[in-house]
Amino acid sequence: MTQAIKIYDTTLRDGTQGEGVSFTVAGKIRVAEKLDQFGIDYIEGGWPGSNPRDMAFFEEAQKLTLKHAKISAFGSTRRASLSAEEDPQLKLLLDAKTPVVTIFGKTWLLHVEEILRTTAEENLKMIEDSVRFLTENGREVIYDAEHFFDGFCDNPEYALKTLEAAKRGGAVNLTLCDTNGGKLVSEVNDIVSRVVAHFPETPIGVHCHNDSGLGVAVSLAGVESGAALVQGTINGVGERNGNGNLTTIMPNLILKMGKELNCAANLHQLRDLSLFVDEMANRASDNSAPFVGPAAFAHKGGVHADAAAKVKHSYEHIEPELVGNRTRVLVSDMSGRSSVMMKAKEIGVDLDARSPELKDFLAELKELEFRGYGYEAADASFKLLLKRFLKGKKDELELIGYRVMVGHQSALNRTVSEATVQVKIGEEIHHTVAEASGPVGALDDALRKAIAPVFPEIMEVELIDFKVRILDSQHGADAITRVQIESTDGKEIWGTVGASDNIIEATWEALVDSMEYKILLESGE
Ligand SMILES: CC(=O)SCCNC(=O)CCNC(=O)[C@H](O)C(C)(C)COP(=O)(O)OP(=O)(O)OC[C@H]1O[C@@H](n2cnc3c(N)ncnc32)[C@H](O)[C@@H]1OP(=O)(O)O
Numbered sequence: 001m002t003q004a005i006k007i008y009d010t011t012l013r014d015g016t017q018g019e020g021v022s023f024t025v026a027g028k029i030r031v032a033e034k035l036d037q038f039g040i041d042y043i044e045g046g047w048p049g050s051n052p053r054d055m056a057f058f059e060e061a062q063k064l065t066l067k068h069a070k071i072s073a074f075g076s077t078r079r080a081s082l083s084a085e086e087d088p089q090l091k092l093l094l095d096a097k098t099p100v101v102t103i104f105g106k107t108w109l110l111h112v113e114e115i116l117r118t119t120a121e122e123n124l125k126m127i128e129d130s131v132r133f134l135t136e137n138g139r140e141v142i143y144d145a146e147h148f149f150d151g152f153c154d155n156p157e158y159a160l161k162t163l164e165a166a167k168r169g170g171a172v173n174l175t176l177c178d179t180n181g182g183k184l185v186s187e188v189n190d191i192v193s194r195v196v197a198h199f200p201e202t203p204i205g206v207h208c209h210n211d212s213g214l215g216v217a218v219s220l221a222g223v224e225s226g227a228a229l230v231q232g233t234i235n236g237v238g239e240r241n242g243n244g245n246l247t248t249i250m251p252n253l254i255l256k257m258g259k260e261l262n263c264a265a266n267l268h269q270l271r272d273l274s275l276f277v278d279e280m281a282n283r284a285s286d287n288s289a290p291f292v293g294p295a296a297f298a299h300k301g302g303v304h305a306d307a308a309a310k311v312k313h314s315y316e317h318i319e320p321e322l323v324g325n326r327t328r329v330l331v332s333d334m335s336g337r338s339s340v341m342m343k344a345k346e347i348g349v350d351l352d353a354r355s356p357e358l359k360d361f362l363a364e365l366k367e368l369e370f371r372g373y374g375y376e377a378a379d380a381s382f383k384l385l386l387k388r389f390l391k392g393k394k395d396e397l398e399l400i401g402y403r404v405m406v407g408h409q410s411a412l413n414r415t416v417s418e419a420t421v422q423v424k425i426g427e428e429i430h431h432t433v434a435e436a437s438g439p440v441g442a443l444d445d446a447l448r449k450a451i452a453p454v455f456p457e458i459m460e461v462e463l464i465d466f467k468v469r470i471l472d473s474q475h476g477a478d479a480i481t482r483v484q485i486e487s488t489d490g491k492e493i494w495g496t497v498g499a500s501d502n503i504i505e506a507t508w509e510a511l512v513d514s515m516e517y518k519i520l521l522e523s524g525e
């Protein structure tokens with residue numbers, strides 16, 4: 001029976017060495033639980049000697065009941081000047097009370113001589129002593145051979161001796177690190193094959209950084225050449241350009257390379273895992289991340305959408321649902337009839353593909369995009385546009401007029417905005433006024449007040465995002481401004497758009513569409 005490839009996650013250690021990545025202790029615990037539920041084999045929680053947060057994590061982690069994963073504490077080999085028993089850092093690794101300890105040691109003589117400033121012989125002793133000390137204290141030890149590939153290229157005999165030292169000490173896995181992330185696929189293939197042949201009885205791992213943009217490729221190459229364990233991080237976070245991205249590596253291993261992984265049954269939760277980790281790290285998600293990003297299966301070109309409508313996999317390398325993602329169609333000035341048909345189906349509007357108006361609608365859409373509207377992230381405005389143009393939908397709100405004033409009160413050191421709105425709903429005119437610190441808030445409040453007597457559900461709507469983009473900045477103050485708004489009623493989130501050479505007018509359009517959409521939702525249409 002083929003052995004499953006083990007997945008070793010270092011998001012909570014190497015991941016946090018990435019610029020802008022940090023977790024709270026509670027966040028680390030929640031990520032560890034999520035990784036365990038997903039079926040990850042090893043979770044590296046941090047470096048106990050490094051900082052109080054990592055110490056606190058290991059305290060808390062002792063209370064966790066994990067289904068499958070083993071938590072690992074990370075550190076280095078002993079200092080050259082100390083025995084393993086005397087080394088305070090190795091003691092802290094034991095104090096972390098994890099079943100697994102991973103230590104990194106030096107492979108490359110450049111580092112041995114110029115960074116550790118010790119001898120080649122002493123480095124071998126440091127590796128063996130440290131691993132033995134930890135195994136004798138009951139730990140499963142994974143040995144991370146730092147700069148393994150660079151060291152091997154410089155002096156292959158010495159590089160292998162460092163691994164032999166770790167093996168003599170009792171390491172259960174020897175992981176080869178492309179620490180500087182500079183190696184190519186062919187080099188990793190060659191070197192991993194040679195190491196696997198040298199250690200036929202010991203599982204070999206790979207830990208590859210992404211400095212050449214090849215973190216995923218070289219990790220897969222490692223497995224192709226016999227590695228049985230892959231280290232990486234969720235969303236590829238990590239030191240400098242990050243680590244091999246597990247959200248790309250895992251689906252490739254399972255779906256493309258046919259490898260057995262403990263987490264294979266949960267692959268459909270991959271996108272959820274990716275979003276969760278970004279959320280816990282307080283980090284914006286990568287829209288175009290392979291497999292898990294919203295753009296991964298989004299078709300914008302009209303020709304692509306047409307083909308995907310006929311044969312779904314004609315422009316999709318896997319079924320998106322396998323990784324918890326979905327096909328999306330982006331409507332824009334690059335759309336054709338098929339894009340509109342697919343989008344209409346996605347948002348629940350029934351259209352006749354043969355309808356002659358569809359051609360006019362496409363022309364209108366392209367004209368609106370040319371004037372600055374953008375419908376890619378504004379499904380609600382697109383649905384309203386479709387219904388107005390092709391279904392003869394009448395708007396509920398008829399604008400009589402609005403006015404916005406913005407002022408500054410020096411004595412109170414505050415800005416204040418006042419909006420008045422007059423809209424006709426049915427036969428009645430509603431005239432309201434509202435005050436807020438900014439003009440958008442004031443306009444939003446005044447508009448709701450005007451609508452609420454007729455459509456009280458409007459008070460459930462909350463504006464959650466407001467984006468402004470100047471489209472042709474060379475026109476200075478007269479440039480076209482696109483305003484994109486995201487709203488929610490606590491059940492659904494929707495996007496609307498407005499465009500004008502006046503930012504308040506663009507905002508008004510996006511706000512009105514948002515309210516019209518909520519009324520449409522309530523009507524059940
Ligand atoms: C490849 C990797 O990603 S390895 C992980 C890197 N991660 C981190 O560094 C994050 C956590 N690190 C830390 O919090 C701190 O660096 C600590 C607590 C570990 C050490 O802090 P300090 O004692 O102040 O040392 P400092 O960070 O300045 O230097 C690192 C020391 O480790 C030594 N060292 C580096 N690698 C090894 C190794 N594999 N084995 C033994 N010693 C090592 C260096 O020689 C240096 O010691 P020296 O100053 O006596 O020459």
Ligand SMILES: CC(=O)C(=O)O
Nearest residue numbers: 104144146147177179
């Ligand atoms: C161990 C490790 O993080 C590295 O060598 O990159």
